[in-house]
Amino acid sequence: MTDSSGGSFRDGDPVERNSDEDDSESQESLSADLARRFFEACPVSAVVIDATGEIAHATDRAVTTLGLPREDLVGRSYDPSEWDLFYDDGTPVPIDEHPVTRVFESGDPAFGFEYWIELPDGSRRWFSSNAAPLFDTDGDVEYVAVAFEDVTPLKQRETRLTSDHVRLLEFRADESAVPPSLRVDDDRTWIDIDSVVSLPDGTTVQYMGTSDLTASEFVTAVEEVPHYLDARLLSSVGGYNRIEAHSESETVAHVFTALGGRPREIGIASDEVRFRGELPGDVDHQQAGDEIRRFHPDAELVTEELVYSPQLLYDVVADALTDRQLAALDAAYFSGYFDTPRTSTGDELAARFGVTRQTFNQHLRKAERTVFQHLFEKSGAAGTD
Structure with a gap:
């Protein structure tokens, strides 16, 4: 790749600085080299589109973000009609409102443009983009540089904070999902899912409780589920037992968390398992069903209900942490x-996270401070650490 000044993107030999001309050539060489190295290491998603509408360059992050092979992206014509962009309400973005079109026509940058597209894998992703012109020596727009980032997680949080309803779902899986020790009892066992915590090493910890099993029966049943590494009893009060279960991978409960919701409970009978959880009101239940079927291919949705959610404070605090x-x-x-x-x-928790006790305490103290600020400060604004 070469720059518009005619210099090549290659490392040059040292240049003697004996004249103004030498200084100018050295600066041009440095600029070309810096541009080459910048594009090679660029940590943001960015593409460069030339005046013919062809994508002349794409950063590695752009290739990853769009989910397209580099050979299918670089050299491809940027025909706005082929890139279906949609506004928040699902309305297609008209061709003349595409940021690239606007920049080529006006010569003015277009900042903060938000839209969503459907990627080749079928997923719907939100993007925020900034587009700016690169002019030739005659002052015409020769290229348009577009930097964009996937902001889907932020949009999902925003939706949770502005939505007052959640969708309660219940999925059913067959006997193969039932722990062996519970296949002989006709009574249904209900297990509450309190929380699912992802650890830095890729494993998860799940906190659960039930009054339908004794402490030993509870631990045994959980340990019979293949993806759990271990389980330990946390407390047994008034016939209600609570455990911590360590999983080597994601679980069905994690599906609800990953989609911005919460797992609620698991109902186990001798011939089936029921998974109950909640999702934001605007999340399609098919997404949860597809993910759950990665664990249990026969899983089916049996009930769905839209209910009011009083979780606003939790979501506000979670968004601040x-x-x-x-x-x-x-x-x-x-x-x-x-x-x-x-x-x-504290030592046991730090060990779970693979950090020192001091590091874990720092995370915990900052989290506590944020919670207290939202409870006691009139503005709810976060303070400085």
């Missing part, structure tokens, strides 16, 4: 760290 802080607070609360006496120690 980092992922690490929220995970630390979740794990501390549901593992009994705040109970008297404690059922989990």
Whole structure:
């Protein structure tokens, strides 16, 4: 690739600085080299489109973000009619409102343009883009540079914060999902899912409770599920038993969390398992069904209900916390760290997260401070650490 000044993107030999001309050539060479290295290492999704409408360059991150092979992206014609962009309400973005079209026609940059598209894998993703012109020596727009980022998680959080309804779903799986020790009992066992916490090493910790099983029966049943590595009893009070289960991978409960909702409970009979959870009101239940069928291919949706959700404070606080802080607070609360006496120690929790006790305490203290600020400060604004 070469720059418009005619210099090539290659490392040159040292240049003697004996004249103004030499200085100018050195600066041009440095600019070309810097541009080459910038595009090679660029940490954002970006493409460059030439005046003929062809995509002349794409960063590695752009290739990954769009889910297209590089050979299918670079050299491809940027025909706005082939890139179906949609506004928030699902209305297609007219061709003359595409940011690339606008920049080529006006010569003015277009910042903060938000839209969603459907990727080749069928998923719907939100993007925020900034487009700017690159002019030739005559002042005409020769290229348009477009930087864009996937903002889908932010849009999902925004939807949760502005939606007052959730969708309660119940899926059914057959006997193969039933732990062996529970296949002989005709009574239905209900297990509450308190929280699912993702750990830095890719494993998860799930906090669950039930009054339908004894402590030993509960631990045994969970350990019989293949993807759980271990389970330990946290507390047994008034016939209600709570455990912590460590999983080597995602579980069905994690499906609801990943889609912006929450798992609720699991109902186990001798011949079937029921999974109940909630999703934001605007999330298609088919997404949850497709993910659950990765674990249980025969799983089917049996009930669906739209209900009011009083979870606003939780969502506001969760939005203000980092992922690490929220995970630390979740794990501390549901593992009994705040109970008297404690059922989990700081050292045990730090070990779960693979960090030092000091690091875990820092995450926890910052999370606690954020929660207190939202409870007690009139503005709810986060303070400085």
